[in-house]
Amino acid sequence: MFNKLILYLQTIRFLKISQIFFRIKRSLFKKNIICKKAYFQINKSNLWTSHTLYPERITENFSSFFLNRRIQLDFPDAWFDVSDRLWNYNLHYFDDLNSDNYQHKRRFHLTLLKLWQDHNNLDSPGWEPYPCSLRVVNIIKAFLSGLDITQETKDSVHNQAFFLYRNLEKDILANHYFSNLKALLFYSTVFGDRKLFEFSVKNITYQLDEQVLEDGGNFERTPMYHSLFLSDLLDIYNLIVSYKPLFNSVFKQLIEKKIIAMHIFLRFLTHPNGEIAHFNDSVNGVSPKLDRLESYMKSLGIALSECPKNPVIDLKNSEFFIGQTENCKIIFDSGSISPSYQPGHAHAGTNSFELSYKKNLIFVNSGISEYGETPRRLFQRSTSAHNTVEVNGKNSSNVWSSFRVGKRAKVIKRSFGYTQSKRQYYFSSEHDGYETIFNKIRHKRTISFNDDFVCLEDYVLGRFSNITSRFYLHPEVNVEKVDNLFYLDSGGNTIICDFGNCNTSLVESTYFHGFGLQKPNKCILINSRTRHLKHKFYFEKI
Numbered sequence: 001m002f003n004k005l006i007l008y009l010q011t012i013r014f015l016k017i018s019q020i021f022f023r024i025k026r027s028l029f030k031k032n033i034i035c036k037k038a039y040f041q042i043n044k045s046n047l048w049t050s051h052t053l054y055p056e057r058i059t060e061n062f063s064s065f066f067l068n069r070r071i072q073l074d075f076p077d078a079w080f081d082v083s084d085r086l087w088n089y090n091l092h093y094f095d096d097l098n099s100d101n102y103q104h105k106r107r108f109h110l111t112l113l114k115l116w117q118d119h120n121n122l123d124s125p126g127w128e129p130y131p132c133s134l135r136v137v138n139i140i141k142a143f144l145s146g147l148d149i150t151q152e153t154k155d156s157v158h159n160q161a162f163f164l165y166r167n168l169e170k171d172i173l174a175n176h177y178f179s180n181l182k183a184l185l186f187y188s189t190v191f192g193d194r195k196l197f198e199f200s201v202k203n204i205t206y207q208l209d210e211q212v213l214e215d216g217g218n219f220e221r222t223p224m225y226h227s228l229f230l231s232d233l234l235d236i237y238n239l240i241v242s243y244k245p246l247f248n249s250v251f252k253q254l255i256e257k258k259i260i261a262m263h264i265f266l267r268f269l270t271h272p273n274g275e276i277a278h279f280n281d282s283v284n285g286v287s288p289k290l291d292r293l294e295s296y297m298k299s300l301g302i303a304l305s306e307c308p309k310n311p312v313i314d315l316k317n318s319e320f321f322i323g324q325t326e327n328c329k330i331i332f333d334s335g336s337i338s339p340s341y342q343p344g345h346a347h348a349g350t351n352s353f354e355l356s357y358k359k360n361l362i363f364v365n366s367g368i369s370e371y372g373e374t375p376r377r378l379f380q381r382s383t384s385a386h387n388t389v390e391v392n393g394k395n396s397s398n399v400w401s402s403f404r405v406g407k408r409a410k411v412i413k414r415s416f417g418y419t420q421s422k423r424q425y426y427f428s429s430e431h432d433g434y435e436t437i438f439n440k441i442r443h444k445r446t447i448s449f450n451d452d453f454v455c456l457e458d459y460v461l462g463r464f465s466n467i468t469s470r471f472y473l474h475p476e477v478n479v480e481k482v483d484n485l486f487y488l489d490s491g492g493n494t495i496i497c498d499f500g501n502c503n504t505s506l507v508e509s510t511y512f513h514g515f516g517l518q519k520p521n522k523c524i525l526i527n528s529r530t531r532h533l534k535h536k537f538y539f540e541k542i
Contacts, residue, residue, distance in 0.1 A: 010398065010406035014340045016173075023171035039158045040192030045242040048144035050098075051296045053231055053288035057096035060108045066090035067515035068285060076119035079126060086371050086515070092116075092126035093134040097142035106147055113139070113149070117156050122163070129169050130176050133183035136160050137235065140186045144242065161187035165196065174342040175218075175225055178207050182232050189243050201251055204236070208258055216261030217318030221338050222280040222345045223269040227287035230262045234296050241300065260305055263297065266290060267307050268315065268322045269331060271356045277331045278354065278365040279320075281345035285514040311425045312416045321416060321427040325451050327539065329356045332447060334429030337397055337408040344403035348395040350411065350431045351445045352386035355454065357539065360490040361474040363387050364521075367512035373402045380512060389443050389458050389533075390468045396433030396443070409433025412442065424448040424455070439463050451539075458533040469533060471497075471524040475511050479522050486524060496538040502526045 012020075058064045062073040066087055071078075073091075082088050094116075096102070097109055120126050126135070139157055143149050164183055169176040181204050188197035211219050211229070218226040237255045240247045269277050270290050276282055288296075294304055313322035319335025332353045337346045355363040366385035370377055381399040383390045390396075398406035409431045416427035430444035441462035448455040460467050473479060478489045484504070486497040509523040526533065 007400065007406045011404050016341045019171050019173065019341060026171055042154065042191055045144065047242040049238050049299050050145040051299050052098060052100050053292050053296065054095055054099040056100045060105060064091065068517050075115050079119055079124060082125055088125055089131045092131040094138040097138045098145065109142065109147060113153050117152060129164055129167050129180055132160050132164050133179040136183040137186050140190055157187065158191060174220060174339065175229060178211060181207065182236060185236065186239060189239055189246060205254065208254060212258045212262060213317035215315040215317040216265035217315055219339050220345055221318055221335055222282050223276040224282035224287045225345060226262065226266055227276065230266060230293055231288050233259045234300065237300055256302060259302060264305055264307055265315065268313060271361055272329060272359040273361060278367045279333050279349060280347045281368055283368050283514055312427055314416055319411060323425065323427065323447065323449050327358045330447060330449065332427060334411055334414050336411050337405055343405040346405055347381045348383040348397040348399050349386035349388060350396050350409040350433055351429050351443060352388035353447065357495060358491065358493050360493060362477055362488060362490060362495060364472055364474045364511065366472055369512040369515055369518055371402055377402055387471055391434040391441060391443065391460060391464050392466065394434060396431065424450050453539060454537045456535045460531045467528050469526040472509060473522045475519040475521040479506065481506055494540050498536045499526060500534055502528055502533060
């Protein structure tokens with residue numbers, strides 16, 4: 001009981017007072033009120049640029065495909081199937097209104113909207129603020145793209161927006177609250193609510209200053225949600241262009257500036273094969289792919305900027321390092337939990353890395369496949385699921401439940417540079433995640449590299465009983481151990497791994513490459529009681 005109390009205190013201490021207040025308020029006073037106030041005449045712009053970001057979600061015979069699960073929908077029961085809450089949310093998002101092939105499904109989409117309106121009252125899971133936010137935006141986007149929605153649907157959108165305004169997720173904040181504001185901006189712009197419009201613009205401006213960092217990264221440090229946030233900004237920019245007289249130039253310039261910065265950042269956190277890096281809650285198949293986002297930018301007249309070609313890129317606000325040569329790309333997480341008051345998508349993966357060579361993924365973090373409160377979810381968030389060092393069998397940050405974090409690792413030092421004598425670039429990070437009151441443990445990792453090899457060094461300072469280091473291989477990497485060397489082959493390219501005199505073993509593991517998906521892969525496991533470990537990876541020669 002005492003340990004549980006400490007865990008709760010370590011978790012709650014990072015929350016904002018306002019979050020606690022609004023959490024209590026929402027629990028006690030949920031405002032299930034339908035708006036009785038009439039809305040102004042709807043102003044439909046003909047300047048909206050239609051663009052799809054997702055493949056088809058629901059076919060005309062009601063076969064759905066969300067989160068890599070194909071399910072035949074049986075309405076009205078399907079609306080209330082919460083055996084998988086995230087899957088149910090996706091059903092209520094109505095992404096299909098603006099997905100591939102939407103132009104040929106107008107009548108079907110009107111039928112789908114009618115089914116939702118007939119069977120979902122305020123007690124439905126679809127009326128929770130987050131799915132409500134996404135659905136409002138999707139209906140309005142479809143309307144601007146040519147869907148001739150009925151008066152009943154217009155009334156429904158009006159009621160949903162009114163409900164959302166009175167149930168904003170100020171207890172959660174971060175991406176949830178931004179999605180609330182985006183929905184209110186779309187509604188107030190098209191439905192002519194000036195007061196709500198000014199509220200939305202003001203609060204979106206404030207959230208952009210907080211949630212988009214100077215280096216272009218989203219403050220949740222999660223490439224998947226970064227991509228979703230970027231798609232939100234593109235939609236908002238599209239709305240601004242479509243209703244230009246309503247928006248001032250300062251707001252438009254702010255949105256465009258953030259889009260350009262976030263696009264460059266996303267390119268840094270994307271591997272050469274087009275897959276996003278698996279840091280924190282990131283996996284493929286949920287957020288729009290980079291090429292679709294870039295196509296959307298082009299259609300809106302936003303020029304794509306070139307990424308700097310420097311061998312070392314320090315994304316210092318988001319605390320990622322990028323190492324890049326002609327054939328190799330290294331992505332290194334040298335950051336603390338962020339934002340401190342909303343760590344729901346954070347992992348205990350500080351000082352982990354991913355590496356690709358000649359467009360092939362080599363070393364990968366394990367990824368995620370679910371959001372439920374399960375042992376698998378706990379493992380996927382743990383230090384042991386990442387390419388980093390685990391000390392004394394502990395997590396560097398105390399992840400628990402599905403979205404909670406207690407005691408957190410804090411990055412103490414970060415540095416990068418070029419060693420002239422060795423002709424190597426390097427970056428380094430040191431954190432205190434394993435520290436206790438009586439034992440000042442530190443983990444420092446330095447990665448040096450050039451065109452021919454990568455050298456990875458780990459230092460563990462303080463008293464410890466054992467350390468475990470893991471190197472997860474992508475499923476398509478073939479591995480063979482000869483003496484004390486590991487030969488990795490991917491796409492006909494060879495990487496030779498020399499772990500020195502470490503006690504190494506090759507173990508079976510699992511790569512979670514999408515929600516509900518997994519593949520077998522290999523993990524090179526190192527157990528040691530030595531405080532200094534040095535590993536070298538040679539590209540095609542030794």
